[in-house]
Amino acid sequence: MLGKLGKTDRILLFLALGTLIFSELMWFQGEREGALFVGLWVPSILGFAIFLKLLKSDK
Template identity: 55%
Template sequence: MRRINMAKIGFVVAAAASFLFSVYLWFTGSREEGLFVGIWVPSILSFGALMLSGKSHA
């Protein structure tokens, strides 16, 4: 696999893990912590888009 694809997969996996952890926290009664972790998802995806936007496809 190309290096750029591995980076994309890494950011998506990190965002998915954050989402799943926030759902777990929410349903185990830690609602505020679940919301806090849930707002990491768009931040992780935005950071990934920023980091990958400068990469060339050469």
């Protein structure tokens, strides 16, 4: 599955996964408000990745 993804797609996917893990670590350490804030970055990163993919497919 990862073979079909480009370099930029992989980077953004791993950034989203890393952000999700970091948010969960913050949550379980008791920093709940910070964890919610960081957790909201995940859909933004994935949305940006989809946007870049759409731009690339137009060409």
